[in-house]
Amino acid sequence: xxxxxxxxxxxxxxxxxxxxxxxxxxxxxxxxxxxxxxxxxxxxxxxxxxxxxxxxxxxxxxxxxxxxxxxxxxxxxxxxxxxxxxxxxxxxxxxxxxxxxxxxxxxxxxxxxxxxxxxxxxxxxxxxxxxxxxxxxxxxxxxxxxxxxxxxxxxxxxxxxxxxxxxxxxxxxxxxxxxxxxxxxxxxxxxxxxxxxxxxxxxxxxxxxxxxxxxxxxxxxxxxxxxxxxxxxxxxxxxxxxxxxxxxxxxxxxxxxxxxxxxxxxxxxxxxxxxxxxxxxxxxxxxxxxxxxxxxxxxxxxxxxxxxxxxxxxxxxxxxxxxxxxxxxxxxxxxxxxxxxxxxxxxxxxxxxxxxxxxxxxxxxxxxxxxxxxxxxxxxxxxxxxxxxxxxxxxxxxxxxxxxxxxxxxxxxxxxxxxxxxxxxxxxxxxxxxxxxxxxxxxxxxxxxxxxxxxxxxxxxxxxxxxxxxxxxxxxxxxxxxxxxxxxxxxxxxx
Amino acid sequence: xxxxxxxxxxxxxxxxxxxxxxxxxxxxxxxxxxxxxxxxxxxxxxxxxxxxxxxxxxxxxxxxxxxxxxxxxxxxxxxxxxxxxxxxxxxxxxxxxxxxx
Numbered sequence: 001x002x003x004x005x006x007x008x009x010x011x012x013x014x015x016x017x018x019x020x021x022x023x024x025x026x027x028x029x030x031x032x033x034x035x036x037x038x039x040x041x042x043x044x045x046x047x048x049x050x051x052x053x054x055x056x057x058x059x060x061x062x063x064x065x066x067x068x069x070x071x072x073x074x075x076x077x078x079x080x081x082x083x084x085x086x087x088x089x090x091x092x093x094x095x096x097x098x099x100x101x102x103x104x105x106x107x108x109x110x111x112x113x114x115x116x117x118x119x120x121x122x123x124x125x126x127x128x129x130x131x132x133x134x135x136x137x138x139x140x141x142x143x144x145x146x147x148x149x150x151x152x153x154x155x156x157x158x159x160x161x162x163x164x165x166x167x168x169x170x171x172x173x174x175x176x177x178x179x180x181x182x183x184x185x186x187x188x189x190x191x192x193x194x195x196x197x198x199x200x201x202x203x204x205x206x207x208x209x210x211x212x213x214x215x216x217x218x219x220x221x222x223x224x225x226x227x228x229x230x231x232x233x234x235x236x237x238x239x240x241x242x243x244x245x246x247x248x249x250x251x252x253x254x255x256x257x258x259x260x261x262x263x264x265x266x267x268x269x270x271x272x273x274x275x276x277x278x279x280x281x282x283x284x285x286x287x288x289x290x291x292x293x294x295x296x297x298x299x300x301x302x303x304x305x306x307x308x309x310x311x312x313x314x315x316x317x318x319x320x321x322x323x324x325x326x327x328x329x330x331x332x333x334x335x336x337x338x339x340x341x342x343x344x345x346x347x348x349x350x351x352x353x354x355x356x357x358x359x360x361x362x363x364x365x366x367x368x369x370x371x372x373x374x375x376x377x378x379x380x381x382x383x384x385x386x387x388x389x390x391x392x393x394x395x396x397x398x399x400x401x402x403x404x405x406x407x408x409x410x411x412x413x414x415x416x417x418x419x420x421x422x423x424x425x426x427x428x429x430x431x432x433x434x435x436x437x438x439x440x441x442x443x444x445x446x447x448x449x450x451x452x453x454x455x456x457x458x459x460x461x462x463x464x465x466x467x468x469x470x471x472x473x474x475x476x477x478x479x480x481x482x483x484x485x486x487x488x489x490x491x492x493x494x495x
Numbered sequence: 496x497x498x499x500x501x502x503x504x505x506x507x508x509x510x511x512x513x514x515x516x517x518x519x520x521x522x523x524x525x526x527x528x529x530x531x532x533x534x535x536x537x538x539x540x541x542x543x544x545x546x547x548x549x550x551x552x553x554x555x556x557x558x559x560x561x562x563x564x565x566x567x568x569x570x571x572x573x574x575x576x577x578x579x580x581x582x583x584x585x586x587x588x589x590x591x592x593x594x595x596x
């Protein structure tokens with residue numbers, strides 16, 4: 001057993017436990033600052049992993065694999081957690097008790113994601129998926145005094161547990177026929193089950209569980225409610241970390257465990273991708289709650305990334321990785337701004353009385369009015385983020401979509417359904433421009449904004465916002481380096 | 496008559512369907528939760544049966560993981576339902592109407 005391979009996981013878990021211990025001794029007033037300690041720890045882990053990358057190989061009897069894809073996603077998840085932790089420090093005032101536990105839970109969820117990126121066996125897939133999901137049940141309902149948060153937690157719990165049930169039953173069927181839980185060993189025998197309905201049904205059930213994680217149609221119903229009700233940092237981590245974990249597992253299952261069967265499933269993936277894109281974008285149009293709107297938009301983005309997977313080519317997979325990188329800086333930048341801009345509104349914390357049922361009226365789009373006068377940096381970041389999400393050059397979102405569409409069109413001569421898929425995706429982009437620009441209009445051109453008091457931002461938040469802006473511009477203008485990273489990462493997967 | 500793999504699988508599928516039916520039809524969160532547990536146990540039964548008849552222990556080890564994770568999930572889930580009850584005085588799914596368009 002080579003423990004050196006697991007250096008990221010060990011150090012993140014140790015950091016989380018240290019945080020919980022420090023929570024016991026620190027005075028109440030300085031607990032909030034523990035978030036900065038966690039960020040510092042993660043930065044050290046990230047840099048150490050870059051300077052001295054762990055060797056490639058497998059351990060735990062082939063369950064755990066360290067390869068280019070795993071390393072790419074480990075760095076991705078740690079970067080996401082750093083930005084989310086910085087956001088949570090700003091959010092600390094809205095969490096009544098246990099802010100240090102909130103930080104620690106983010107780290108435990110992160111460790112689940114790190115394990116997920118290395119899963120090479122259905123047992124590790126299941127355990128890491130559950131480590132993420134169960135932690136997110138708590139993170140979602142962390143504001144126990146807010147009814148919306150509790151309700152989001154319960155909804156996530158029921159639908160999450162349901163998808164777990166499907167996944168486990170699917171694994172049981174796949175195991176029963178394939179006689180192994182290991183992806184590598186399964187790949188050797190999967191070819192002979194190409195037309196075995198029980199095996200295919202089992203695999204479909206496993207994909208149901210992963211579809212729930214990435215919020216793809218028809219398992220997306222939880223997303224808008226949970227995105228709206230959860231505390232903003234949790235929503236941000238859910239949108240980036242949890243979704244990316246679903247995608248890395250989807251890549252592993254489809255292209256490592258059952259590559260022969262995946263080739264036959266392009267039509268299914270095309271249909272799911274097209275419906276997901278249309279559903280997310282169309283439902284986002286009438287939304288007035290910002291977080292709910294971003295929830296629907298995240299469904300649409302899952303659809304774009306599924307488009308890359310449905311292309312079933314190395315180009316499509318690396319485009320997904322590139323898109324996720326752009327999505328990370330874009331979405332986390334947007335959520336950081338929303339988290340700060342909304343909490344500076346008066347009466348942010350309602351007690352959920354029966355009269356208004358705990359609805360956060362102040363999360364309405366109109367509460368962004370006049371943001372450009374209140375804080376130019378916040379307004380600039382969210383504008384760039386929305387423009388990038390809409391896919392307008394020269395930002396990261398444009399190039400990501402371009403690569404995805406290109407990968408799908410490369411497959412189109414063989415199967416004409418890809419033409420339709422790309423046409424639907426472009427229609428989705430056009431629809432999305434409408435509602436993203438509705439948000440931008442609310443920021444710059446709303447009539448008589450109620451509150452023009454300037455918003456103070458702390459230095460760590462400014463750094464994090466600048467990092468997001470630089471990331472969006474860099475990925476959009478000079479993509480070569482990251483395209484190469486993404487191509488290297490998936491090299492081993494397809495060989 | 497000897498009991499074979501198929502018998503176990505039929506029971507397992509029946510358990511799974513009963514659980515799923517409970518989740519879809521019942522409105523009480525606690526009963527829904529029981530249905531969810533039933534679905535997990537149906538999968539456990541299938542895994543153990545496959546493991547026994549395939550002469551491969553992986554499935555039985557995996558069942559231990561599922562039981563452990565299910566216990567953790569129940570702990571969190573029940574805590575959440577209790578917290579909701581304290582706030583809202585209800586455990587019925589149709590009363591969860593705060594979050595909607």
